[in-house]
Amino acid sequence: MAALEFTIEKRLKGALGRAGILKTPHGVVQTPAFVPVGTLATVKSLTPEEVRALGAQIILANTYHLFLQPGEETVAKGGGLTKFMNYGGPTMTDSGGFQVFSLGFARGHGVTKVLKKTEKRLPRDEQESEHSKLVSVDEEGVTFTSHIDGTTHRFTPERSIAIQEKIGADIIFAFDECTSPLISYEEMKASIERTHRWAKRSRDAHTRKDQALFGIVQGGRYPDLRKQSAQYIADLGFEGFGIGGSFDKDDMTSIVALVNETLPENKPRHMLGIGEIEDLFEGVERGVDLFDCALPTRHARNGMLFTAQGRYDMCRADNKEKFEPIEAGCGCYTCTNYTKAYVHHLFKANELLAYRLATIHNLYFIVHLVDRMRASIMDDTFFEFKKEFLSCYKKA
RNA sequence: GGGCAGUUGGCGGAGUGGUCAAUCGCACUUGACUGUAAAUCAAGCGCCCUUGCGGCUACGUAGGUUCGAAUCCUACACUGCCCA
Numbered sequence: 001m002a003a004l005e006f007t008i009e010k011r012l013k014g015a016l017g018r019a020g021i022l023k024t025p026h027g028v029v030q031t032p033a034f035v036p037v038g039t040l041a042t043v044k045s046l047t048p049e050e051v052r053a054l055g056a057q058i059i060l061a062n063t064y065h066l067f068l069q070p071g072e073e074t075v076a077k078g079g080g081l082t083k084f085m086n087y088g089g090p091t092m093t094d095s096g097g098f099q100v101f102s103l104g105f106a107r108g109h110g111v112t113k114v115l116k117k118t119e120k121r122l123p124r125d126e127q128e129s130e131h132s133k134l135v136s137v138d139e140e141g142v143t144f145t146s147h148i149d150g151t152t153h154r155f156t157p158e159r160s161i162a163i164q165e166k167i168g169a170d171i172i173f174a175f176d177e178c179t180s181p182l183i184s185y186e187e188m189k190a191s192i193e194r195t196h197r198w199a200k201r202s203r204d205a206h207t208r209k210d211q212a213l214f215g216i217v218q219g220g221r222y223p224d225l226r227k228q229s230a231q232y233i234a235d236l237g238f239e240g241f242g243i244g245g246s247f248d249k250d251d252m253t254s255i256v257a258l259v260n261e262t263l264p265e266n267k268p269r270h271m272l273g274i275g276e277i278e279d280l281f282e283g284v285e286r287g288v289d290l291f292d293c294a295l296p297t298r299h300a301r302n303g304m305l306f307t308a309q310g311r312y313d314m315c316r317a318d319n320k321e322k323f324e325p326i327e328a329g330c331g332c333y334t335c336t337n338y339t340k341a342y343v344h345h346l347f348k349a350n351e352l353l354a355y356r357l358a359t360i361h362n363l364y365f366i367v368h369l370v371d372r373m374r375a376s377i378m379d380d381t382f383f384e385f386k387k388e389f390l391s392c393y394k395k396a
Numbered sequence: 397g398g399g400c401a402g403u404u405g406g407c408g409g410a411g412u413g414g415u416c417a418a419u420c421g422c423a424c425u426u427g428a429c430u431g432u433a434a435a436u437c438a439a440g441c442g443c444c445c446u447u448g449c450g451g452c453u454a455c456g457u458a459g460g461u462u463c464g465a466a467u468c469c470u471a472c473a474c475u476g477c478c479c480a
Contacts, residue, residue, distance in 0.1 A: 039432050060431070098431045107433085114430055134433085147433040178431075216431090244431065273431035294432040301435045302428095317424065347435090348423095355435050 003170065003212035004239050006268045006289075012377050016260050016287030019377040022268055024090040024170040025210055026082055029057045031268065032284045032377075034275070034370040035092065035292035036363050039065050041075065041085040043363070044297055045355040048087035054332060054364040055371065058170075059087060060292040063163050064096035064155070068146055072166035080168030092171035092292075095160045095202070097216065097244070098273065100142050101178035104135035113246040113273065115181035115221070137177060139194065157201035165208045171270075173242050174202035176216040181246035185222055192218045192229045203236050212239040214270060217259050221248045226255050230262035240268040243288070253282040260287035275366065277306070277393055281386045284373045296366045300358035303347050306365040310394040314358060319344035332364035333357075 005023040012018060022029040036043045036051055039062040043051045051059065061081055066072060078084030082091045101113065134145040141156030160175035176195045179188060195218045206213045215238035219226035233241060241263050247255060252274075260269060268289045274280070275293020283291060296306065303315040307327040314326070322340040330336075334343070334357040346354035369389075376385040 035431095037432065044432080045435080062432080065432080094431045096431095099433090102431090103433070110428095112428090112430070173431080176431095242431075247430095270431085275430055279430075291430095293430050294434090295430050298429065298432065298434065298436080302437095303435090304429080350435075352435080358435095 002239065003210050004268070006240070006266065008266070010378050012285065012382055013380070015285050016257060017285045017377055017382065018287060018289070019374045020268070020289055022289070024058070024212075026088065026090045026170055027057070029090055029290075030371075030374060031289035032370050032374050033057050033290055034280070034367045035060045035270075035290055036367070037292050037294045037297060038085070039294075040069070041066060041081060043359070044301065045352070045359050046363075048085060048089075050333075050356075050360060051087070051363070052089065054360055055367045056363060058090040058092065058290075060092045060094060061085075061167070061169065062094050062096065062099075063160055063167065064099040064144070066093070066167055067096070067153070067163050068148055072163045076166040076168065082169070090171075091169040092270075093164050093167050093169040093173065094272070094292075095164065095173040095175040095216075096142075096155055097160075097173070097176035098178045099144070100135055100137060100176075101180065101246075103144065103147060104133050104137070105180040107133055109180070109182075111180055111182060113178065113181060114252070115246065115248045139197075141175075142177075157198040158205040161202050161205040161213075165206075165211065168208075169211065171212045171214060171240065172206075173272075174199045174213065174215045174238070176218060176242075176244055178245050179218070179220060181220060181248060183220065185225070188218075188220045188222055188225055191220075192225055196229065196232050199233055199236055199238075203238065214238055214240040214242045214268075216242040216244040216272070217263070218245040219255075219259075220245050221251065221255070223251075223255065223258055226259050227262055230259045234263050238267070240270065242270045242272045244272040252279065253286060256283055256288065257286040277366075277369070278390065280366070280370060281373065281390065284370070284377075285382070285386070291370065293366075296362035297359050300362040301355045303354075303358065305358055306362050308389070308392055314340070314344055314354075315347050316344075326361055327365075330361070330365070331368075332361050334361040334364075 006020055008018045008020045010019045020031040022031055035058050036056045038059045041061050066075055075081055075084050082088055134147055136143050141154060144153045157175040164172040175198050177191050179191045199215045215233040215236055217229045217233050219229040243259055263269060270290040271283050271288040273293055274291055275295045280291060303313060305312045305314050305326055319340045324339055325335040326340055327335055338357060343354060343357050376382040
């Protein structure tokens with residue numbers, strides 16, 4: 001039996017969006033779905049029971065981080081990722097490719113993978129920031145300096161796949177290079193060609209057939225490279241696809257549409273690391289089935305909470321005596337039991353419960369939002385829902 | 397009544413003749429965070445002008461010494477501890 005079974009239940013009229021069902025060895029995922037990030041085999045601050053209770057269907061962990069600690073052998077001896085962390089449900093692992101970017105170029109450059117209008121220029125101090133990089137890339141693979149203890153490690157596509165097979169998630173990703181949004185067309189072209197060679201090597205190295213391997217489309221901001229990449233990755237016969245890399249905020253949606261027009265329709269597509277509210281709507285409309293993002297959980301720990309009206313800063317002093325839920329009508333555990341005043345107090349006192357309650361709220365919010373998108377596809381109200389929701393939601 | 401110590405920006409607390417509008421922490425405000433090196437990071441925080449190695453008022457109060465005082469002197473006020 002194939003590791004994965006994906007069926008499309010309903011298509012969005014006049015767009016690429018669809019609602020589907022993804023069957024994995026550890027359970028079913030109704031798509032589109034938001035995948036909480038649990039980098040180190042834990043969704044920070046929550047128990048797996050809590051993650052499940054807030055509505056999440058699947059969790060994403062990270063190969064690089066689990067390789068460094070506790071080590072893939074330990075995870076394997078612990079029964080594999082989902083058992084080791086006492087989750088039991090569907091899981092996926094990212095290949096470590098993103099760390100090529102986040103520990104490499106992004107470090108010291110103050111650059112994120114999504115380029116906003118105000119930052120379309122190259123950083124000056126290339127030389128200086130070179131010192132802070134923990135990564136160097138060559139044709140064979142990537143050499144990392146551990147951010148934990150400074151030890152040197154080497155990742156190749158083969159190694160990433162071998163580690164991911166030890167970790168044992170239901171869905172694993174090909175090893176790719178995530179580049180900066182600032183690089184030139186020529187550099188991007190060279191990069192995707194390498195990513196393509198790595199994709200092929202990842203595929204050839206993959207032996208565990210109870211795990212589904214997803215190929216990753218790159219190409220950055222350049223439409224023709226994106227299309228070329230989607231075509232190439234599609235032809236390698238993966239069981240699903242990741243849409244990775246960096247974007248220009250302004251044309252992310254057109255790029256995603258282009259990629260999904262090119263990818264085969266009958267296989268699942270996962271948009272890697274995207275999770276702002278507007279982006280989720282645009283992605284779903286353009287045929288994305290899965291999203292993961294560190295944003296809701298990180299924002300939660302930083303006191304930034306999602307509400308239907310926009311982001312809400314829980315740390316502000318004017319919350320001190322607001323004895324009302326973070327969001328009226330929200331069905332999450334936090335909102336049904338606690339007030340802004342209390343959660344604010346927890347944040348100001350640096351109490352651990354603050355992070356838990358905030359994370360529960362943010363994940364519930366975003367998981368349910370994508371669930372509602374799915375429901376709206378099913379009953380043909382997606383566009384109305386999108387319009388209504390976004391007219392109310394403002395990014396702080 | 398006597399002795400000693402102290403009084404600094406919203407709070408705590410540095411500074412003890414010049415580059416001090418005043419270290420630092422807290423509080424406060426704002427910004428950032430998108431396949432998690434993030435329970436993190438950045439900026440601001442006397443008043444005024446968008447401006448500037450700008451102007452003004454400032455370190456209990458009032459005087460004084462000095463080219464120059466938060467820093468030295470005098471008096472006063474208040475606070476804490478000790479002796480009566």
